[in-house]
Amino acid sequence: MKLSDRDKAHIWHPLTQHKTALPPIGIVKAKGALLWDEAGNEYIDGIASWYTAMYGHSHPQLVDAVTTQMKELDFVMFSGFTHEPAVQLSEKLMEILPGNQQKIFFNDNGSTAVEAAIKMALQYHHNAGDKRDTLIAFENGFHGDTFGAMSASGLSSYNGPFEDFLLKVIRLPTPQADNLDEVLQKLETTLTQNSCAAFIFEPLAQGAAGMKFHSAEGLDAIIKRCQEAEVLCIADEIMTGFGKTGTNFACDQLQHKPDMMCLSKALTAGMFPLSITSCTQKVFDSFLSEDVHKGFFHAHTFSAHPLGCAAAIAGIALLNSAEILEQRKHIANSHKQFAEKIANHSKIKQVRCKGVILALDLNVEMERYGNLRDELYQFFMERGVALRPLGNTVYVLPPYVITEKQLQKVYDTIEEALATL
Ligand SMILES: *Cc1c(COP(=O)(O)O)cnc(C)c1O
Numbered sequence: 001m002k003l004s005d006r007d008k009a010h011i012w013h014p015l016t017q018h019k020t021a022l023p024p025i026g027i028v029k030a031k032g033a034l035l036w037d038e039a040g041n042e043y044i045d046g047i048a049s050w051y052t053a054m055y056g057h058s059h060p061q062l063v064d065a066v067t068t069q070m071k072e073l074d075f076v077m078f079s080g081f082t083h084e085p086a087v088q089l090s091e092k093l094m095e096i097l098p099g100n101q102q103k104i105f106f107n108d109n110g111s112t113a114v115e116a117a118i119k120m121a122l123q124y125h126h127n128a129g130d131k132r133d134t135l136i137a138f139e140n141g142f143h144g145d146t147f148g149a150m151s152a153s154g155l156s157s158y159n160g161p162f163e164d165f166l167l168k169v170i171r172l173p174t175p176q177a178d179n180l181d182e183v184l185q186k187l188e189t190t191l192t193q194n195s196c197a198a199f200i201f202e203p204l205a206q207g208a209a210g211m212k213f214h215s216a217e218g219l220d221a222i223i224k225r226c227q228e229a230e231v232l233c234i235a236d237e238i239m240t241g242f243g244k245t246g247t248n249f250a251c252d253q254l255q256h257k258p259d260m261m262c263l264s265k266a267l268t269a270g271m272f273p274l275s276i277t278s279c280t281q282k283v284f285d286s287f288l289s290e291d292v293h294k295g296f297f298h299a300h301t302f303s304a305h306p307l308g309c310a311a312a313i314a315g316i317a318l319l320n321s322a323e324i325l326e327q328r329k330h331i332a333n334s335h336k337q338f339a340e341k342i343a344n345h346s347k348i349k350q351v352r353c354k355g356v357i358l359a360l361d362l363n364v365e366m367e368r369y370g371n372l373r374d375e376l377y378q379f380f381m382e383r384g385v386a387l388r389p390l391g392n393t394v395y396v397l398p399p400y401v402i403t404e405k406q407l408q409k410v411y412d413t414i415e416e417a418l419a420t421l
Helices: 003-010 059-071 085-094 110-127 149-151 157-163 178-195 215-230 281-285 306-319 322-342 371-384 402-420
Strands: 027-031 035-036 042-045 103-107 135-140 168-172 196-201 231-236 260-261 275-279 346-355 357-362 395-396
Touching: 042 402, 059 306, 085 103, 085 306, 103 110, 103 281, 110 149, 110 231, 110 260, 110 275, 135 149, 135 215, 149 157, 149 168, 168 178, 178 215, 196 215, 215 231, 260 371, 322 346, 322 357, 322 402, 371 402, 395 402
Parallel strands: 135 168, 135 196, 196 231, 231 260
Antiparallel strands: 027 035, 035 042, 103 275, 260 275, 346 357, 357 395
16 A cells, blocks of 8 residues: 555644645655655755755765764763763854853754743743743734744634634734834834843744744844843844854844844754753852752653754754855845846746745745645656745755756746646
């Protein structure tokens, strides 16, 4: 029996309405920018499997790092113990993170990194005897699917049934070229009328919202004002981290650095679930006390898993290798050329790029999980290109190792799709 048939008996997939969804495709192998299904069909992984596998699938250096590590130390709990991969990863991260980040807290996925950041922010104020109960977040942000992360997320297609049970969040529009005064005014009102603990944001690019960009200057102004009001700023770089926006981190393009950062996805290059909540010395120090309860009593069993740490160390070595740096530049340039080429197409409302992210909004109304969106998805898959349109936004965020020919095929397939709309 085919994998996709056996799957049907017992498996419940994420983000799936099983009554109407097509059967999933059984994937049996992945290498570089390619995926193969059980029937032998080949697909270009145009979004690097949710922007994780940025150095390509099954990269030999990553495979080596993980297998070597598992033979030495598979796992040990991380309370009361430490190990070389975790210590080394913290050292490697210090070399590339913004200079104000000093402490690394380990979790096991993106949502839990955000969850930990939100709890740290709330407890930071609590430890200072200051009860603050409100979070500030951007409209249409996405921060994950656990309750704290979901509260911060503003995409209603995910949160509907849970809205009555969420944390208190005030939302700001993202700062664009023409609305900064208005956004700062709303921030001012928010700060006056509420007791704000933290501001959480996806810096420069909102992924799940449809790869929507905003202005670095505007974000800087918001962070500055929040920090003046002792509102901790949490940069959720789970999507943007590790080179997506052109710099190692999107925050590298800001003047004002966040108090905390959340990392996952490309952190381990897609090899292993692991995430990080980093923070400044000041945040860390606010948990120091003779009183044990002022510590951060939060743990995930698989925190700092040695295999994930080993993958992350190998991934960071690749991130700034000459070959990957060259590819990062090359993809960014190719995206720009393709964007210029199709900008005036009648079916395109807007096309934009930042770093290795290319996104185009179609001039066609589509529901986020509607039929037309599904047809478009099928159209790409049938031509061997794995892209997941977000409503009427098609985006490409390829592994850095994608070849010129593969990237061209992605562009050609998009053009072909435009012609059918
Ligand atoms: C994917 C993502 C998350 C959630 O991470 P999970 O590992 O899926 O829980 C949070 N924030 C952003 C910006 C993301 O892209």
